[in-house]
Amino acid sequence: MTAAALEVEGVRLRVGEVGVSEFALDLPILRLQPGERIAVVGPSGCGKSMLLEFLALLMRPERVDRFVLATADDDRRDLAGDIAAGRIDALAHLRAGPLGYVPQSGGVLPFLTARAHASSGLRLAGHAGNPVARARFDRLAERLGVGAHLDKTREQLSGGQRKRVALLAGMSVPRRVLLADEPTTGLDAASGTAVMELLSRLAADEGTAVLIATHDADTAYRAGFAVRPLEHGAFWHEALQVVF
Amino acid sequence: MPRGYGGTKGVRRPGVALALHFAFADLWHDRKLSVLGVILLAALLAPPVVLHTLQVGLVETWARDLAADLRNREVVIVGEHQVDADLLAALRAWPETGFAVPEPSFFVTTQTARLVGGRGSSVPLDMRTTSPGDPVLARADLPPPGQAGLILSARAAAELKADPGSEISILLQRTPTGGAVERREVILPVAGILPEAHWPGRTGFVSEGALLGFGDYLTFSSDTPDYRAPEDDERWQSLRIYAPEVSQAPALRDRLQNAGFETRLMTDQVDRILRLETGLRQLFGLVLSLSALAFVATTILIQWLSVLRKRRDFALMAVLGMSRRETATFPLVQGATMTAIAAALALGLAAAMGGSVEAMAQGYLAQPTEIVRPNLIPLLAGALGAVALGGLAGAVAVVRLGRLDVSRALRGD
Incomplete structure (x- = not known):
């Protein structure tokens, strides 16, 4: 059996004030195989973004028993100790390498051109001068429909273009795991479909495990994603069980 | 992968x-x-x-x-005061005093001069005493004039048309009671000329003894205005006094005032x-x-x-x-x-x-x-x-x- 790109177990996430706006999310087990495509669906506020931010090592959980990330073909590291101890900043570099994350909105720095922003990942990963990497970057930009807009700044880009530039930043480096929060929000139907298909192709061609949060379950399903619901009840204390 | x-x-x-x-x-x-x-x-x-x-x-x-201007170190004594040898020694010993030279009464120091052999007119000359260590002469690299020499200010030298080595005649006049005016000329060689920047005005610097001789003649103590060395109990009417630094001039002025002298700073703006x-x-x-x-x-x-x-x-x-x-x-x-x-x-x-x-x-x-x-x-x-x-x-x-x-x-x- 192929080694998982990401294995997470025994996670409890909690945000908000205790007894007032507290929200908790349990993640007993999550295992993502290389090339696997998962679309997490659920109503707004059910914790999809929280789940992705935790997986992107941007949020410290209340508890985590196991968080094993494949950082290279022959290297799998259990990061649970660092995460539990709150040392997630020390793991930030992983987001420039094996673990890509595309935030839900506005993910373009205002003082950079679209090209400079999207290629920041390449520079951080030390691949900025690699012609193969640059060619892949340009190819992805064309596929995302932003190739002609790379010299524009954020204020010159439409909302949909910003979203696709943020996606390009997330895809700019080959990933083991790519997390995208609502990647088709703000896009027209055709662009949304193209983005879903590109993410799916990335998983198929490069073996990247792609996990997205989306409200567009049909498009995700048609693009080859396995749709998994993230449910939450009417009560604040209801724990969610997400098992893949 | x-x-x-x-x-x-x-x-x-x-x-x-x-x-x-x-x-x-x-x-x-x-x-x-x-x-x-x-x-x-x-x-x-x-x-x-x-x-x-x-x-x-x-x-x-x-x-x-x-x-840099030496005049700003000078505290000018206004009017005349009795300055004996003890007081002069005490003043010179003050830490606020850089240099002091005694001077006789103003009627001795105010004289008329002319160039010997020249055709120029007479020039009123303010005669001041000097002695070794005088900062005014030292700053201009001029040696003390000696017993019979004269240092002229630039303005006085210009009006007298005098150069170093020229001879200047000082005309002394006295009038005995019931008698006719008596005149004596004192010939003094010019030992040096003080630049205008160092001393303005028509002034001639001579030794203490030279002016004592003038005074003796003018007060009928002597029939000749010859050089006389100061006595141990010599009494003077004024003095030219300098602080060692400009910053100490106000302190010297204050101390002289406390000692009974009427004074002013040569340049009031120094203090300001x-x-x-x-x-x-x-x-x-x-x-x-x-x-x-x-x-x-x-x-x-x-x-x-x-x-x-x-x-x-x-x-x-x-x-x-x-x-x-x-x-x-x-x-x-x-x-x-x-x-x-x-x-x-x-x-x-x-x-x-x-x-x-x-x-x-x-x-x-x-x-x-x-x-x-x-x-x-x-x-x-x-x-x-x-x-x-x-x-x-x-x-x-x-x-x-x-x-x-x-x-x-x-x-x-």
Whole structure:
């Protein structure tokens, strides 16, 4: 059996004030195989973004028993100790390498051109001068429909273009795991479909495990994603069980 | 599996370089705010720099000129006083006294002179005593005139048409009771000429003994106005007295007044300039302290607010894979850069003021002189200190960055 790109177990996430706006999310087990495509669906506020931010090592959980990330073909590291101890900043570099994350909105720095922003990942990963990497970057930009807009700044880009530039930043480096929060929000139907298909192709061609949060379950399903619901009840204390 | 490009193992992560690029790109993107911040910081740095330039350029030049002018060390004795040998010795022993030479009554010192063999008219001459150690002659590298010599001021020499080596005739007149006016000429060779800058007016410097001889003749104590060495119990009517430094002239004046002499400073502005310099130094210290305080508070506030305003941008940098240490470079560099530009502007302003300060100072000076310019080393040290403070302000802002909740910042909460 192929080694998982990401294995997470025994996670409890909690945000908000205790007894007032507290929200908790349990993640007993999550295992993502290389090339696997998962679309997490659920109503707004059910914790999809929280789940992705935790997986992107941007949020410290209340508890985590196991968080094993494949950082290279022959290297799998259990990061649970660092995460539990709150040392997630020390793991930030992983987001420039094996673990890509595309935030839900506005993910373009205002003082950079679209090209400079999207290629920041390449520079951080030390691949900025690699012609193969640059060619892949340009190819992805064309596929995302932003190739002609790379010299524009954020204020010159439409909302949909910003979203696709943020996606390009997330895809700019080959990933083991790519997390995208609502990647088709703000896009027209055709662009949304193209983005879903590109993410799916990335998983198929490069073996990247792609996990997205989306409200567009049909498009995700048609693009080859396995749709998994993230449910939450009417009560604040209801724990969610997400098992893949 | 992802093909990748050989992974990131062994590759130096250029996070700090990228943060540097981001910091400068953001300064340019937000250039209106950046310029506003720089102007604000420059406005806080400029007052102490400008005040320092003025203090050095105007007041220190004045003070230097005053210190260089020997006349400003002189305390003028007004009227006549009985000065015996004991009092003279006591005055000379004061620490506030640099040089003192006794003088006879004014009727002895006010005489008429003419050039021997010349066809010029007579010139009224103010006769002053001198003795070895006289700073007036020493500053002009002139030796004491000796028992029978005469040192002329430049103006007196010009009016008499005299040169060194010329002979000057001093005409002494006395009128015995019930008798006719008696006249005697005293011939004195010119031993030297004092430049105008060292002593203005029509003055001739002679030895104490020469004027004692004049006095003896004029008061009928002698029939010839010959040189006479001072007696042990000699009594004089006045003296020419100097402080060792300009700054001690007011103290010497005060001590002489306490000893019963009526006095005034040769140049009243000495005291005022010295007080102005002291006052400006204190004012400079106060302005510097206030500016430093306001500067520190403003730079910290600018960087702190910048981090608050850009928290979403910092969150995005974290998403891209930059650690807090790398993103911390951003406010550090921005703080130091803005401060460096502000310091350069303040220094440039001081340099631009140089011409105006010089013109202003020259207008107040008696004669054209080289204006004192601020020492660059303390100014540059101050500028470097300001840049370090700017970086420090960025570091304080980094503390705020340390508390950044990336998740909330990404959602714009």
